[in-house]
Amino acid sequence: MKFTDGNWLIREGLTLDTAVQAYDVEKTAEGLTAYASTAPIAGRANMINTTLLTIKFHSPLPGVVGVKLIHHDGVKERGPVFELTEGTGDHVEIEQNEQETVLISGGLRVVIRTGEHWAVNFYRGDERITGSGYKSMAHVTDRDGNTFMREELDLGVGEWVYGLGERFTPFIKNGQVVDIWNQDGGTSSEQAYKNIPFYVTSKGYGVFVNHPELVSYEIASEKVKKAQFSVAGESLHYFVIDGPTVKDVISKYTSLTGKPALPPAWTFGLWLTTSFTTNYNEETVNSFVDGMAERDLPLHVFHFDCFWMREFEWTNFKWDERVFPDPEGMLKRLKDKGLKICVWINPYIGQRSGLFEEGKKNGYLVKKANGDVWQWNLWQPGMALVDFTNPEACEWFAGYLRDLVDMGVDSFKTDFGERIPTDVVYFDGSDPNKMHNYYTQLYNQVVFNVLEEKLGKNEAAVFARSATAGGQKFPVHWGGDCYADYESMAESLRGGLSLGLSGFGFWSHDIGGFENTAPVHVFKRWLAFGLLSSHSRLHGSSSYRVPWAYDDEAVNVTRFFTKLKCSLMPYLYDVAGQATEHGWASMRAMIMEFPEDPACETLDRQYMLGDSLLVAPIFQANGEVKYYLPEGRWTHLLSGETVQGGTWRKEKHDFFSLPLFVRPNSLVALGSVDNRPDYDFAESAKFDLYSLEDGKAATATVRDLKGAPELTVKAERKGSTLSVVAEGSGKEFTLSLKDLGAIASVQGVEQIDDTTVKVSAGSKSVSFTLTLK
Secondary structure: OOOEEOOOEEOOOEEEEEOOEEEEEEEOOOEEEEEEEOOOOOOHHHHOOOOEEEEEEEEEEOOEEEEEEEOOOOOOOOOOOOOOOOOOOOOOEEEEOOOEEEEEEOOEEEEEEOOOOOOEEEEEOOEEEEEEOOOOOEEEEEOOOOEEEEEEEEOOOOOOEEEEEOOOOOOOOOOEEEEEOOOOOOOOOOOOOEEEEEEEEOOOEEEEEOOOOOEEEEEOOOOOOEEEEEEEOOEEEEEEEEOOOHHHHHHHHHHHHOOOOOOOHHHHOEEEEOOOOOOOOHHHHHHHHHHHHHOOOOOOEEEEOHHHEOOOOOOOOOEOOOOOOOHHHHHHHHHOOOOEEEEEEOOEEOOOOHHHHHHHHHOOEOEOOOOOEOOEOOOOOOEEEEOOOOHHHHHHHHHHHHHHHHHOOOEEEEOOOOOOOOOOEOOOOOOHHHHHHHHHHHHHHHHHHHHHHHHOOOOOOEOEOOEOOOHHHOOOEEOOOOEOOHHHHHHHHHHHHHHHOOOOOOEEOEEOOOEOOOOHHHHHHHHHHHHOOOOEEEOOOOOOOOHHHOOHHHHHHHHHHHHHHHHOHHHHHHHHHHHHHHOOOOEEOHHHHOOOOHHHOOOOOOEEEOOOEEEOOOOOOOOEEEEEEOOOEEEEOOOOOEEEOOEEEEEEOOOOOOOEEEOOOEEEEEOOOOOOOOOOOOOOEEEEEEOOOOOOEEEEEEEOOOOOEEEEEEEEEEOOEEEEEEEEOOOOEEEEEEOOOOEEEEEOOEEOOOOEEEEOOOOOEEEEEEEEO
16 A cells, blocks of 8 residues: 655645654563654654654564554454464563663564664664664554554665565565455466465565554555555554574564474375366266376375355255265275365355355354345355354354265365455454455364364365465465466466465465366476476366376376376475474475575576475476576486586476476485375385585485484585485485495495495494495
């Protein structure tokens, strides 16, 4: 939201009371409280008929400082509020002299200037990373009496802003106007399904605005050297989070708002769906499932989209008996084929659904101010909303989900949750403007909790479209409705990378695009991208997405990359464990892994899959691709070719290849199984050691199916000597050297060939030495 008219003027109809002078700063039990006058105080006469803004500083965690800007403090707080994990504040130090007051939290210092020109500066050591200057903090009133609170934080020269949720607009947010307001707008517009009021910058700090309602951002747009954000009302609360790296920022942000849960290993396999508006029954489903098996295409999850329920009755949780007369038997037959089952749901109740009357009678549906049930005809005739602020409504909704889990359902695609009205009344009195974005949190939480309750802590996973801050706790999320072309493939990647920079660990997208049917070359290129994403799903709108519907080569490409992903599962599941422990995305923007390389700051057509694999999807029909490799000697995972980084490359690839490089000084764990994602990763594991430089070490961890570390291997090089230590399961594994020359001699293990040794670990700890030629 813009408040100014250029540098000098205020927009017509607005009045701004801005912080111009510090009046007082005092210590409190929580930290500091400062008072800023909105007019110069030359004497006592200026202390009458004036405005003081109250600014409270506190620190929930080391390196994180909260700032709450208040105009009038008598406003009744109405929920919902984000669930935050906050410490005691015992780590905070405060220093004060005549010129300034300083709050110290970990490596972050907040300096409040005492004097005629109001200023708050944030420092990492001696480096000023951002600040709120003269007239930046403001209370705004429009001609209708509506009020807003505004903050402007400084942006430095060459500083880039990222994040703010799953945004499909340009990856760099500088120059953009961003409204945090969930909408069902597809992937080709400024609207977003997952709006997160958090950004991180290339300087290694982040800012989280602690408001679930509409937050309006002007990122170097209204004022080109400012990141501005505003909310309606009388107060504004935000946190500055210091890194010093982007990964550190995200780790601290997710410590505050919640770490992602660990999805079960089976979710990392290939998902196939009925698609959206297609016709299908059990015979159709079996033709898909059996067709995949006949073609040696590993399939792990089958998803039933909307029309598993009867038309006009969404959501009723009841199988359409006309096409599925024996749903329980059908699910058993599918599960006997080794499949997990997912079904589509949403939180909307059409008037024809049998649940509508139940919900209306018991007060489980969101109401209008006059007590009537809120309804409209968009999406479903007479559609109403489940009121998830009502505990009884949550239990009612959950009961139907439990019945489906008992029937054999393993997961739910929690679609929608964005079209939430604001002219409504909630059971618990929640502010409907705050509930617009927050509704999806309650919705996904109810569904996720049912799956944890019924299946166990390590078996719960949803497939969600909408989210708000904290939604990362309920994975997995997918990118929504994209078109079947290269442009949408690229915009989907931008959205996924932005979401990963907003604290979300796991992300998927519709392989081949959702709307329309992709040309076969698009589908095959999207297969490589999709199967080198954290989660992989074949899904569409009006046509089936079975690979043989395209051509024979599409079948072969599907097989190739699905099996590759299954063999990478020991590595990928450790990456997943890092997401749950640190909040780091599985698919990481290049700046996360290479913050010191300025060439990585703007890259949005490639990513790191974990910390060791670089992926550059191909977005052109002719197979050409341009990508950047950071410094070091990189090895192509598929061909074994080694190339020197620190440069841009342009290549042409067939459909069975793409730039997929292993980072130098990496130890990558591979599995012994290539036809499913959930197996004993440590059994006969293979560790490939890539381009280990003198004086460097590399470590790889293999986890069990609950995410606990089971086997850890560390290799360290000194000259021509490799020292290796393995701790954990005591299982046999092999170690292969890549781009390290041949083995001259070994001590303590069996040599298989010039570059490979076999380790028969008879105990929990094994160490050995290799000498290189």
